[in-house]
Amino acid sequence: MLKNSEKFMQNAIDIAKIGIQNNQTPFGAVIVKDGEIITSSHNQVWSTTDITAHAEVTAIREACKKLNSVDLSGCVIYSTCEPCPMCFSAIHWAKIDKIFYGATIEDAKKAGFNELEISNKTMKKLGKSKLKIKKRVLQKECKELFNIWGAQENKKIY
Amino acid sequence: MLKNSEKFMQNAIDIAKIGIQNNQTPFGAVIVKDGEIITSSHNQVWSTTDITAHAEVTAIREACKKLNSVDLSGCVIYSTCEPCPMCFSAIHWAKIDKIFYGATIEDAKKAGFNELEISNKTMKKLGKSKLKIKKRVLQKECKELFNIWGAQENKKIY
Numbered sequence: 031m032l033k034n035s036e037k038f039m040q041n042a043i044d045i046a047k048i049g050i051q052n053n054q055t056p057f058g059a060v061i062v063k064d065g066e067i068i069t070s071s072h073n074q075v076w077s078t079t080d081i082t083a084h085a086e087v088t089a090i091r092e093a094c095k096k097l098n099s100v101d102l103s104g105c106v107i108y109s110t111c112e113p114c115p116m117c118f119s120a121i122h123w124a125k126i127d128k129i130f131y132g133a134t135i136e137d138a139k140k141a142g143f144n145e146l147e148i149s150n151k152t153m154k155k156l157g158k159s160k161l162k163i164k165k166r167v168l169q170k171e172c173k174e175l176f177n178i179w180g181a182q183e184n185k186k187i188y
Numbered sequence: 189m190l191k192n193s194e195k196f197m198q199n200a201i202d203i204a205k206i207g208i209q210n211n212q213t214p215f216g217a218v219i220v221k222d223g224e225i226i227t228s229s230h231n232q233v234w235s236t237t238d239i240t241a242h243a244e245v246t247a248i249r250e251a252c253k254k255l256n257s258v259d260l261s262g263c264v265i266y267s268t269c270e271p272c273p274m275c276f277s278a279i280h281w282a283k284i285d286k287i288f289y290g291a292t293i294e295d296a297k298k299a300g301f302n303e304l305e306i307s308n309k310t311m312k313k314l315g316k317s318k319l320k321i322k323k324r325v326l327q328k329e330c331k332e333l334f335n336i337w338g339a340q341e342n343k344k345i346y
Contacts, residue, residue, distance in 0.1 A: 080249050081258040081282045082240070091238050100239040100346055115315065116281065119274030119304055123346075124239045146277055146315035157273065157304035188258055188281075 035130050038062055038108045039168045043132075045070045046085070046110050046175050052077065053186070055143075056179035059085035060108045061093045061126070068105065069093045075188060085109065086117035090124050102126050110172040111138050112165065115146050118153045121161060128162040132172025141176035142187060193288050196220055196266045197326045200290075203228045204243070204268050204333050210235065211344070213301075214337035217243035217267045219251045219260070219284070226263065227251045233346060243267065244275035248282050260284050268330040269296050270323065273304050276311045279319060286320040290330025299334035300345060 032040065038060055046058030049072025057073040071088040075081055086109055094100055102124040111133045113121060121129060129150065139145045150163050179185055190198065196218055204216030207230025215231040229246040233239055244267055252258055260282040265271075269291045271279060279287060287308065297303045308321050337343055 075258055079252050079256060079258060081252055081260070082245050082249055082278050087240050091240055094237050094239055098237060100233055100237060102239070114277060114281075115311065116274050116277035119272060119277065120240050122304060123272075123274065146280060146311075146317065148311070148314045152314065153273065153304075153306070156306045156310065159304065 034065070035108070035164065035167050038067070039110070039130060039132055039172070041067060041070060042108045042110050043168065043171055043175065045072045047178065049073055049085075050175070050179050050182065053182075053184055055187070056110070056175040057085040058110045059089040061089050061102070061105050062108065063097075063105045068096055076186060081188070082116065084114065084117050086113050087120050090120050090126075094124070100124070106130065108167070110175055111135070112150055115148045115153055118150050118161075119157075122157065122159045126161070128164065130164045130167045132167055132169050133176070134165070134169075137169075137173050137176070141173075141180065144187075192223075193266070193322070193325050196225070197268070197288060197290055197330070199225060199228060200266045200268050201326065201329055201333065203230045205336065207231055207243075208333070208337050208340065211340075211342055213345070214333040215243040215267070215269050216333075217247040217265055219247050219263050219265050221255075221263045226254055234344060239346070240274070242272065242275050244271050245278050248278050248284075252282070258282070264288065266325070268333055269293070270308055273306045273311055276308050276319075277315075280315065280317045284319070286322065288322045288325045290325055290327050291334070292323070292327075295327075295331050295334070299331075299338065302345070
């Protein structure tokens with residue numbers, strides 16, 4: 031039986047798969063509050079022509095709208111991949127309590143993605159952030175997204 | 189006579205002032221390509237209920253739309269304040285060539301803003317980014333924005 035954290039990570043994997051089917055890069059994120067999903071987003075950089083539309087940033091924007099607040103205290107975010115420094119910082123600004131992530135920035139790099147190789151651990155330490163981080167939740171399944179994406183004929187990297 | 193870089197920074201200051209008049213926080217950014225302004229944005233966190241709508245991120249989103257591309261190579265960005273790690277990373281992902289900034293993250297902190305205290309220099313070094321950075325352009329004028337904002341009765345911090 032899946033733990034709650036694995037269940038929500040599976041939701042993030044599912045939305046990432048929908049993104050892949052729609053020619054987006056293989057990243058998904060889900061924001062949860064009080065055990066309920068608030069938003070669920072895949073990367074939308076290509077579909078919206080917006081280089082900032084990573085899965086996490088998109089999920090945060092939508093959660094702000096949905097909760098009518100720029101303060102997402104009490105929320106947690108599930109991301110199929112360790113958030114990049116842009117997304118980590120956005121999560122910090124949003125006052126989200128905790129990040130659960132699956133694959134690591136290193137896994138994404140190995141799969142061919144350009145990366146700003148600054149880990150969440152380093153960002154947290156340098157920025158003196160109180161964000162809690164739980165890594166490698168369903169890591170294998172999250173890494174598999176890179177293979178599914180890699181097998182697509184029309185895949186585009188940026 | 190103002191240098192070109194100072195002229196564009198003055199444009200960023202002007203848009204920040206418009207933001208202050210509209211109850212937004214005192215930050216402005218301008219994106220320039222081939223000597224022409226592509227976009228000019230102030231922070232819109234409050235007006236759009238979007239914690240990611242910093243001036244730089246907003247300017248980048250709009251520039252992507254305007255140029256119909258997620259690749260802003262050949263562009264430079266003028267920001268009244270040293271970009272936060274979220275904005276620095278967004279600028280890196282957008283492949284913008286160079287950041288010109290006025291006030292520093294430390295100046296913003298002294299003015300009462302919460303900050304993730306990771307300088308652009310540190311982000312560049314750790315992330316092995318090729319972004320060029322020119323700091324303290326019209327720093328005094330950019331810092332003055334914090335005072336103008338601070339004198340507002342209805343100012344809101346986040």
